[in-house]
Amino acid sequence: MQFYETTYIPVKSIVMAILLMGGFGYFFYKVKHLVVLMNSVQGERGYGADRLGERIKVLFTDILGQKNVRRKLMPGLAHTFIFFGFLAVQPHSLEMMIQGVFPAFSVASFAPSFFTLYLQIADILAFLVLIGLGYGLYRRLVLKPGYLTNGMDAKLIILFTSVIILTFHIYNAFHLALPSHGFDYSPCFTVSVVVGAILNLSSWSESALRIGFEMTYWVHILTILGFMIYIPGSKHLHLLAGIPNVFYKPLDIEKPMIKTDIEDEDAETFGLSKIYELNWKQVLDLYACTECGRCEERCPASKTGKPLSPKDLIHELKVELMNNADALIKKEDVESLSGLVSAEAGPIKNDALWACTTCRGCEDICPVNIQHLDIILEARKNQVLMEASFPPEMQDTFSSLENQSNPWGFSEDTRADWCKELDVPLMADKPDADILWFVGCAGSFDDRAVETSKAIASLLNKAGVSFAILGTEERCNGDMARRCGNEYLAQMMIAENVETFNRYKPKRILTGCPHCFNTIKNEYPDFDARFDVVSHVDFILELIESGKLKVNAEYPGKITYHDSCYLGRWNNIYDSPRKIIAALNTNEELVEMVENRDNAMCCGAGGGRMFMEETMGERINNVRSLQAIETGADTVSSACPFCLTMFSDGMGDNKGTQDVKDIAELVDAVT
């Protein structure tokens, strides 16, 4: 006892002081390096703490509330346990550290009832961590899902954390067994008391208890310090990066693509080609990645055997960033760093880059709100604008867009031929129409989509809506060119449409295609064209709900609905089509596909993929069509011409017999 008090404790104090200074010092050094690295990249983009109130609320719902993490229920629950338990244990560990240097420090001494309450809660929450970790081990050792990165990193983290929690309990158990100095530990530990019983601490001698106590202390502290030093270099960096990344996340679901200033004569390059061109927020994205693999699990390309994995994309970029950290920080010769995109090597392979359908499944599910698409779409821009490198079958599509303002190259003066025989006025003749209906390329030229346009025209006339179309004044909205990286071509087409819009100054713009809808609503404002844009599903619902359209029959059979990405994940429109279907089909309930709403699987046509060859793995549209067939519904409905084509082809390939119809066609049939 004397040795303990006179030698061990003072030595412990000095050693602890050194360890803490060293440990924390090294930790802060590493973190500072990461921050410096983050600030050394040269991409420019403003990210502000605008709408501060909402952002602070996000900290509560998303971080504390772990809302997004629990979108995958079991791992989400496990993580919530781990998160809270780990947080709960921190103050105790902090006290241990301070006590190590200043033995007299004791929270119990100045706030005993608070301390008791805290310990009671912490002890239980800590145990929940073990349950969570247990589930984590189960996933990694037994379930082993393909999208989950299952390396040493994850297992080490589980090890570190379990040791920390276990030693927490054991330390507490020792507290219970050892004579206390004025503070009664007995009511504090519901779990640790059991640990104490398991270790049979009551049978230990006091000196054995003392030794055990101190050893537990060291193991606990060293593990924490070791873990702390390990964190900046591991995926657990998400502990630090996740919070600011969520704080700075885009608050709105709708997200325009970045507008490149192609007129900039001083710009040496456009889009993303090298690691130094990322901006600080994108580096934060890379830091925040937990390698959970939910993005890969969601990705339609990954699911069907394409070489694209959003998770790998982020990981490879992170590796690239770290490998070139010195050069980036010193800003030494960064232009000579190799490009990010190449045919064979990483970090972004050509095949992966062009496999993306821009469905935003990855961005939607990511628990730390990484914006994968910002990287993919900017990389595509660089490939197209600077390297003229893109899937060769796109060249004709680009030319057709440029020359005849539609991707198939049909003569632009036939754009209004689809409605020659119909009662569809032109804006030129009816400039005061209430609604400017932007029909779109598919709706004008693709036979299948023209059926949808005819249905929409019929509905508008039935409801007595005052509308008109642009006819041959309409150009492709620019979405396809933009998503394929051809920003120059896209801006050219957008400028033409903007000029036409600004001339007519429509009160409201109706779109028949979600791609037109998304681009005109969310991206045209960057080009000084800000209008009230409504998609045909929302508008049809308005017409039904206001009584202008009267449903006078039942649409026969069961209906299932496919959520188009550009209505759903890009614009949060999930309910309107369902309400419409409910109004048409009061006897039968809508049958949902196994993956629906925000979890809906992409049809495979977005991101320009409609115009590219799909040569690897299974066809995305076939897999999705199978899901539709499996619902046993009689009709598959959607609200997008591309989805319609994908399902029609998919039905053919899978020998399915379901009808494939647009929502407008369903409504037209029963009103």
Place this chain on the structure above:
Amino acid sequence: MTKVAVLIETTDNEVKAANFGVLTAARGEGHELYAFVVGADAQSCKGELEKYGAAQIISITGDGADLSAQPDLQAKAIIAALKEYQTSVLLALGSSKGNDILARVAAKLQVPLAVDCLSIDCSASTVRKPYFAGKTIATLKLNGEYFICAIRPNAVEPVQAPVEAEVASFTAEVGNYDGLVIKEVKKSASGKVDLAEANVIVSGGRAIGSKENFDILEQCAAAMDGAVGASRVAVDEGFATHSMQVGQTGKIVNPRLYIACGISGSVQHFAGMKTSKVIVAINSDKDAPIFNKCDYGIVGDIFEIVPALTAELTS
């Protein structure tokens, strides 16, 4: 009386059938017809040529070089023959060879030339030919010492007008020329007509059902000197190779005639052949979208219709 010369195209000493239409057009209103034969045995061609009114058959050779390997010398020889026989009109088949030789002749004589003619009027010196890939028909007037035209193969229906022909030889003093020499004639690797510039394409879709069944289309295409194409679905199913794919993500083609067999007609496919002059659709599904886009439609079984079509074309 107008003297008209027709440059005859032969293969292996046999007159190509398409020449008979040119001879018919050449006969016009009582013209005196001269058939110029280069690089073939005029005697063996006599039988066919005299059926179509060629009273004079002139076998043209050069005084040194092989005219078949020397198109510029051949052109010079023909010019010499034109002068010798005082033929003020020169016609030929609008084939690759015919267009080439006539262009050289016209360039050297510095007189106008019309190619791909659908019809000609010697007395008025006018022709009718397509402009803008057949979207319009142009009437052209050629003012020059010689009226030179290449006639689109099969544009003029051949009509017989048998005569007794005389065969003569003419050797032109054209010397030699080493500026351009044809070294050899190669067969393309597949031996098949290339899709890209084919004038006739017979294309198959999902309904063809197998790689072997594509032979039916091959035979039909061969009967028209055409190429065979495929829809994306047929390529996916392995019935055809990607090099045969017609469509947005395959080849963009612009034939005069496109016969779509068992193809439903998606916009992606249509984008690849939308500039075809004439589209024929054969499909068992009367509601197939392609019927909205074709010029001639037949609802029926492709396995019955296509072989029957081949038989009709070769009869």
Place this chain on the structure above:
Amino acid sequence: MKVYVCVKNVPDTAANIKVIGTNGFDESVKFLINPYDEYAIEEAVQLVEKEGGEVVLVTVGKEGAMATLRSALALGSHRAILVSTDQQFLDSADTAAILGKVIGEDGPADIIFTGKQAVDSEGMQTSYRLAEGLGIPVASDITKCAVGDGRVTVEREIGGGEKEVIEMTMPCVVAASKGLNEPRYPKLPDVMKAKKKEIKQIALADLGLELSSDMELVSLEQAPERSGARMIEGSVNDVVAELVKALKEEEKVI
């Protein structure tokens, strides 16, 4: 190497052509580089990228040709010459004379590329007249071209799946066909640079040529509008007989 490429500004083949008056057409449609000329430009640019030198575009055209030349300059050519005229359709002998004069004065050319035909007038002869005027050899419908020491070896399509292998001395004229190469897509920096490349404009009158205009475009007729599919019905034999008759006699496509 001094490489010339003769290009023509033509309406997009995807555009609908509307005849106006006796022999005019609605020129408000989209105009672009004659598609066969794209292969010619690409071949020329690849040659000069390998051997060094410059690629000069020459065109005879109306004011609208300027924009087309800018697009063409973005594909790797160095400068362009535009001889201004007020007609879309010129006698090919006249076009060849103009091109020959310009190239003669600007040159001498090592090799001249052009497209085998223009997609509007489809005369298929300008390249021959140009060559004859300059006293050099010409080969057309070329799908392969190799430039060696003073000699050019080309492959020419003659139909039926056959090709002629032809050797010419330089300088010569090579008229490109589809498939000669894969024309590149312009990179944005090249599109920007093209705005600053030289396009020399020459008025036709200043060339001091006597033009013959031996070929007159008397009239243009609109091809009859398709009113929809003609469905052929009947027995298999009847159907094919009727189809073949229509294709031969009415459509004249076989």
